[in-house]
Amino acid sequence: MAGGKIDWQRRVAAEALGSFFLFAGVIGSGVMGEQLAAGNVAVALLANTIATGAILYVLIAALGPVSGAHFNPAVTLAFALRREIGWRLAAGYVAVQVAAGALGAWAVHLMFDLPILQFSTKARTGIGQWSGELVATFGLVFTILALLRVRPAAIPAAVGLYITSAYWFTSSTSFANPAISVVRSLSNTFAGIAPGDVPGFVVAQLAGAVLAVIVAGWLYPSTDEPDRGA
Amino acid sequence: MAGGKIDWQRRVAAEALGSFFLFAGVIGSGVMGEQLAAGNVAVALLANTIATGAILYVLIAALGPVSGAHFNPAVTLAFALRREIGWRLAAGYVAVQVAAGALGAWAVHLMFDLPILQFSTKARTGIGQWSGELVATFGLVFTILALLRVRPAAIPAAVGLYITSAYWFTSSTSFANPAISVVRSLSNTFAGIAPGDVPGFVVAQLAGAVLAVIVAGWLYPSTDEPDRGA
Amino acid sequence: MAGGKIDWQRRVAAEALGSFFLFAGVIGSGVMGEQLAAGNVAVALLANTIATGAILYVLIAALGPVSGAHFNPAVTLAFALRREIGWRLAAGYVAVQVAAGALGAWAVHLMFDLPILQFSTKARTGIGQWSGELVATFGLVFTILALLRVRPAAIPAAVGLYITSAYWFTSSTSFANPAISVVRSLSNTFAGIAPGDVPGFVVAQLAGAVLAVIVAGWLYPSTDEPDRGA
């Protein structure tokens, strides 16, 4: 989405800022939801869902024109495969997505008076969970690639609403993002995932992203794309 | 909505992909909602509602320009009656709506570690339920036909929000879609319907759709329609 | 909003159709919410809120270009005071708002297997409730008049979101509509109001509407209004 005229420092900084707020939004709203929901996990997840969908809209609308607003290595991989971002810059994106995202998790721990450094013990594994992540990430990347072609201005709303829905219809609550999978292992709270279960999630996510690149590439042939940036 | 220049393979594939995700979204969020809501059915239905409305926006925005984003035989029938889609292509649409939608239901069962093949035992029948489906489908098809004339860009949001509302104000929670009625009979979960109750729903839905074609045809006379495709 | 070229039959029919669905939406979602919420009134009102806000967006987007999408005598009064609708047509609007709205309430009773004819016994009276209706209706009419001047395309979303909010921040849950006040007295359900309490609500609502006409008339002086119809 971002024009080639923006220097790489600003692009990487935008990825860092967005990942910080996105990951803080996901993890922080999980903490707040669980603390207040009096044991009704559906209410906690509803709060988590609404907060996540809402912050996605804001961050993509604000930072999309600077960096493309990936905040997600699966998305960065998709754009790299489509040669819409160079591999070198892509690597920088992924590095700050994880690093700034981890700062976001730690900021949540600071805000909620929790130990800064911690690891999740929540098991998330098995065929059901992995197929959930494959479906979730396929849908996310497909949504982005499709709308970039037919209605780019709707991407902030569409990504926010896609995740809003996918939190509920996938068994894994739709992490759909390798960086957030890593960072959520650093928080033993509602949104956490045991570190040992992260690799399974990441493999399923990357497979979903590659599949989406293939399907979207066929369904939306590239003759007159309205936007090519990022 | 889709231009005549898009080949039928892509149009049918878009219907299939959209029906897969829509039906997975409806059924999957029902499973998740019921599992987490600790017996508060309103909270489960709220989650089901939000997930369904959100995915409708995404799928219609992304796939509307390819296939028209029907995902629903009642909608396809309405466009066929208005001669905006040929009967042959319409039949293909309906076939993949049911088939790919069933795959969506089964994908949910896989993701949530449930038996893949199952049938619902949930009774949904009687005058109250049928009048609910008639009202619900009339409103859905009317919304689409009206906005196609006065504000086509608002269709993704309007359809998502219409269903969001109709889940609550109709006694039947607004299936409003013969294909999803069939597919929901294949899932003995929150969103299910006993197979024997499907025909009553389908008749009411098709009646509502035909009524909407008549009323919308009178209320929005076709002189200067901004969009005629699909 | 509607152009003068649309014949009065279609305009009145659009008011009727919209009032039917709006009032069915408000009352029906109240019934469903209360039935499912297991005694948590906040959850029931949340469902009622979301369903009402969502259907308002849909109906105003679809029917606004035909009739102006008032569905509310307080709004019709405001436009009549501003001479943007004739008093004769205004009277017709108000008549069908009440009549078709009552049909909406009775359709809900049919759908939910309740006695068709009934009267509410829910007391809603006193200074707190009346000041709630005054604030609520002032805000609603002001929102419409302001946006008609500065951003007409945002009216469907703004009205839906205004009511979404006002359901919660006014003590009376923001009826803000004399026709719906009358019709809600015909339903002894969640959204009901005892018939004897309706006049107090209507007086407060009309006072709020007149006040909004005055304030909006001063704050947005009429030099270059983008839209004058309805």
Add this chain to the structure above:
Amino acid sequence: MAGGKIDWQRRVAAEALGSFFLFAGVIGSGVMGEQLAAGNVAVALLANTIATGAILYVLIAALGPVSGAHFNPAVTLAFALRREIGWRLAAGYVAVQVAAGALGAWAVHLMFDLPILQFSTKARTGIGQWSGELVATFGLVFTILALLRVRPAAIPAAVGLYITSAYWFTSSTSFANPAISVVRSLSNTFAGIAPGDVPGFVVAQLAGAVLAVIVAGWLYPSTDEPDRGA
């Protein structure tokens, strides 16, 4: 956002009207949520969140073209630092934000039959809360400044959704506004804050706002801004 041609009386009146409704919305929905939520604080906060996000959209869309729709001394400070509003008018804005906001709180007490004059006893203090306010206000002001540059028409939705999210991911539920911090100390209800804890909140908020001015100033260099008003 507002053009320089609008006289200061209307601008200040718009700030007053918006602050009245915003603060009434925040406090009133907190009262209603707590009264109805049967002890489930997450449900109460969810209602509070939705009502606040929704009214923000409405007020910014309606009043932004008149006054810029600050309703918040931290936002007014940011625009004053960027020399987009004079210090004299800025002082007037802040004065009416507090004064009209207090009227909003008292209107809520009137509507809900509570004593008009009261003070909150709810403790909100400590490093966790202050860091919450710093993060929350940084994000709010950054969102506004960024979107003013890249997508001004999205500001009403983005601010509403930012606060929707920040209510949940910050430990302090994101007051993010010195005027509302003062006014919420005047209401011993769900949204209240003990008067003695207000200064800590205000300092953190102003620090967040200044930081956002610096970061946004670097990330969005001012060459071709689409909007310079307010």
